[in-house]
Amino acid sequence: MSTLKIFVGTMYGGALDVAEQVKPLFEEAGYAVSIYEQPTLDDLLEPPTDLALFCVSTTGSGDYPGNFVPLAREIDERHPALTELRYGLIALGDSSYGETFCGAGRSLDSLLEGHGAQRLGERLEIDAMETFMADDAAIPWVEAWIEELGLRAG
Ligand SMILES: Cc1cc2nc3c(=O)[nH]c(=O)nc-3n(C[C@H](O)[C@H](O)[C@H](O)COP(=O)(O)O)c2cc1C
Numbered sequence: 001m002s003t004l005k006i007f008v009g010t011m012y013g014g015a016l017d018v019a020e021q022v023k024p025l026f027e028e029a030g031y032a033v034s035i036y037e038q039p040t041l042d043d044l045l046e047p048p049t050d051l052a053l054f055c056v057s058t059t060g061s062g063d064y065p066g067n068f069v070p071l072a073r074e075i076d077e078r079h080p081a082l083t084e085l086r087y088g089l090i091a092l093g094d095s096s097y098g099e100t101f102c103g104a105g106r107s108l109d110s111l112l113e114g115h116g117a118q119r120l121g122e123r124l125e126i127d128a129m130e131t132f133m134a135d136d137a138a139i140p141w142v143e144a145w146i147e148e149l150g151l152r153a154g
Pocket of ligand 1: 010012059092094101103128
């Protein structure tokens, strides 16, 4: 069975809620899904996964949520080759923060691409100023992501 790992970075639970709401969509598409609430680099690397999805909010001034700092720091320090990694990215933020809008999601995208990982499709940025429930934006995006990129597993 194909596997999908979902890595969550959250302060208040919104990004975790997104992960939990989209999980059944991937299960219906044929994936065995695991959600990582305290993700580490080892979780990312072993066992290898067919697909990864990052659901990451932003705190501070464009910073990673505390639970996500270890994974980002390990990638930065250990420089793993991520050339086999195909991923999607859902960033949660609030445009009232101006320039740091979705800063953590954007930094993560650069970090992953800088280590050879391949993002599939565009990054989804969910603005709390416009979308009260992040799921309302995430669920249709995931449905389209699976269909348009032909990610339905056999
Ligand atoms: C202290 C604090 C700092 C924040 N800083 C930013 C920021 O720099 N950029 C941004 O886009 N959103 C920022 N946000 C907004 C959150 O990212 C947004 O509310 C998000 O939906 C929270 O998701 P979560 O429940 O998964 O933590 C901040 C929120 C708080 C409370």
